[in-house]
Structure formats: structure tokens, C-alpha cells
Amino acid sequence: xxxxxxxxxxxxxxxxxxxxxxxxxxxETRATQRAPLGRTLxxxxxxxxxxxxxxxxxxxxxxxxxxxxHYLLPSPVxxxxxxxxxxxxGTLLDYVWTSLSRGALGFVVSVAIGTPLGLLVARVKPxxxxxxxxxxxxxxxxxxxxxxxxxxxxxxxxxxxxxxxxLGAVPSIANGLVAGVDQIPPLYLRAGRxxxxxxxxxxxxxxxxxxxxxYIAGLKQGWAFSWRSLMAAELIVNAGDLGVGLGQLLEQxxxxxxxxxxLSAILLxxxxxxxIELLIFAPIERRVLRSRGLLARG
Numbered sequence: 526x527x528x529x530x531x532x533x534x535x536x537x538x539x540x541x542x543x544x545x546x547x548x549x550x551x552x553e554t555r556a557t558q559r560a561p562l563g564r565t566l567x568x569x570x571x572x573x574x575x576x577x578x579x580x581x582x583x584x585x586x587x588x589x590x591x592x593x594x595h596y597l598l599p600s601p602v603x604x605x606x607x608x609x610x611x612x613x614x615g616t617l618l619d620y621v622w623t624s625l626s627r628g629a630l631g632f633v634v635s636v637a638i639g640t641p642l643g644l645l646v647a648r649v650k651p652x653x654x655x656x657x658x659x660x661x662x663x664x665x666x667x668x669x670x671x672x673x674x675x676x677x678x679x680x681x682x683x684x685x686x687x688x689x690x691x692l693g694a695v696p697s698i699a700n701g702l703v704a705g706v707d708q709i710p711p712l713y714l715r716a717g718r719x720x721x722x723x724x725x726x727x728x729x730x731x732x733x734x735x736x737x738x739x740y741i742a743g744l745k746q747g748w749a750f751s752w753r754s755l756m757a758a759e760l761i762v763n764a765g766d767l768g769v770g771l772g773q774l775l776e777q778x779x780x781x782x783x784x785x786x787x788l789s790a791i792l793l794x795x796x797x798x799x800x801i802e803l804l805i806f807a808p809i810e811r812r813v814l815r816s817r818g819l820l821a822r823g
Contacts, residue, residue: 599785604792607785624755624770625797631690632751638691639698639747644728646699647706660696668693668754672761683767686758693754694747701743705736737813745806752798
């Protein structure tokens with residue numbers, strides 16, 4: 526009996542090893558079966574629709590019970606009618622495009638500045654000691670605080686708007702990349718040096734790919750800051766030759782004391798921000814996380 530007991534663990538070891546290998550193979554195997562359309566609709570489409578419906582119901586109840594005077598809190602129908610009027614006037618898309626084009630250009634320039642700045646801060650210790658705290662401080666500074674200074678520097682021009690956007694977005698992008706580089710395992714950097722990846726080659730093939738999750742988080746935050754900065758600048762920088770963006774549209778509604786107009790502009794700003802997140806950043810983030818095994822395929 527004693528000899529039998531001593532042989533059981535050795536006989537069970539291959540079975541345990543085979544089970545472990547099968548489990549690892551299952552983890553590495555990509556699921557190719559798509560979820561049914563009905564399940565996808567219920568899990569991804571229905572929740573935001575219900576959330577919007579709840580907000581509209583609460584809004585209508587607040588209007589019905591007159592929590593505020595009707596001229597201060599219009600109903601959802603009145604706000605929808607205001608949007609419809611601007612659509613029929615042919616001006617709605619112009620407002621959206623003016624702000625969206627400004628935001629996109631400012632964001633691209635911010636990425637071009639923030640990326641090398643982030644790499645410099647992440648990899649050069651004296652630079653990090655010198656300007657790292659400044660970047661963190663700039664990131665926490667409200668963007669609207671830059672508007673008076675930018676007006677004094679550049680006047681009521683597009684340069685003022687872009688300056689505020691850059692000052693709001695660049696620190697977030699740089700800090701996001703710094704955080705991503707800090708999370709790279711040292712083994713990756715040593716492996717890169719062994720295969721001859723140095724200088725620009727190391728940045729392109731080792732640093733940026735390894736820091737991509739943190740970098741994308743910084744880009745998302747940078748876009749959010751650039752969009753908020755843009756709205757703050759457009760609210761204040763209002764001149765006839767600048768064109769009318771969503772921020773200027775919001776300010777016009779305030780000047781006319783038209784709450785339907787104001788809420789329409791706020792709704793458009795919100796829709797554009799959510800749309801950019803869902804259509805651009807969310808798919809990129811999912812793809813990066815899946816490629817690193819950090820997000821299961823469903």
C-alpha cells in the first residue's frame with residue numbers, strides 16, 4: 526500500500542501538466558464566434574437608450590411641476606424645436622463643423638507637441654525634475670484661466686482660441702505618455718538594446734508600442750481637455766470674422782436670454798464629445814487592449 530501511495534503523485538503530475546497546458550491554450554485561443562445580434566442590442570444599445578429616456582422623463586416632470594419658470598427651464602420638446610429650427614435654417618451643421626474643425630486641428634497640433642515633450646520628460650531625468658511638476662500643475666489649471674492672457678497676447682483672433690486649446694491639451698497628452706513609459710517593464714528596454722534598438726529606433730519599436738495603453742489614455746484626456754478649452758475660448762472670444770462655433774452659439778443664447786437656445790447648444794456640445802469618444806477613441810482603445818490580452822473577445 527505504501528508503494529502505491531508513493532506512485533500516485535508522480536502519476537498525477539502529467540495529468541495536471543496536461544490540464545495546465547490546455548488551460549493556457551484556451552486563454553491564447555481567440556474566440557471567433559460573434560455574439561447574437563439580440564444580445565448585443567440588449568447589452569450595449571438598450572442601456573444608453575434607457576438612460577436617455579430616464580433623463581428626458583425627469584426633465585419633463587421638472588417642467589410639468591414647474592420647478593423653474595418655463596422661460597428658465599423649457600421642455601424637451603421646446604429644445605428639440607429649437608434644434609429643428611436651426612437645422613431648417615441650414616446653420617446647425619455649420620456651427621458643429623466650425624467647432625469640430627477647430628478642435629481637431631488644435632488636438633493634432635497638441636499631439637505633435639505633447640508626444641516628444643512626454644518622451645523627453647519620461648526619459649531624461651533632469652528634464653523631468655525641471656518641468657515634470659510644471660506639466661502636472663498646468664494639467665490641473667482650468668483652461669478658462671488662459672483666455673484673458675491669450676486675448677491680450679493675440680487679440681480676438683483664431684490664434685487666441687488655438688492657444689487656449691494647446692495649453693489645455695498638451696500637458697494631458699505629455700503626462701499620459703510619461704505614465705505609459707513609467708509602466709514599461711525594464712526587461713522590454715533591455716531586450717530592445719540587445720537587438721540593437723537605440724535612439725529613434727528604440728522609441729518607435731519599443732517605447733511607444735509598450736507605452737501605448739497609457740499613451741491612448743493621455744490622448745483621450747487630451748481630447749477632452751482640448752474640447753473643453755475650445756468651448757471656454759469660444760464663449761469669450763466672440764468676433765464677427767471668426768465664424769460661429771458651438772461656444773459662440775451658447776453665448777448668443779445667453780445674450781438673448783433664450784434658454785431653449787442655450788440648452789440646444791449644450792446638447793450639441795455633449796453629442797459631439799460623446800460621438801468622438803464612441804467613434805474614435807473607444808475602438809482604438811479596445812483594439813490595443815485586446816492585442817495585449819487585457820480585454821476578452823466576446
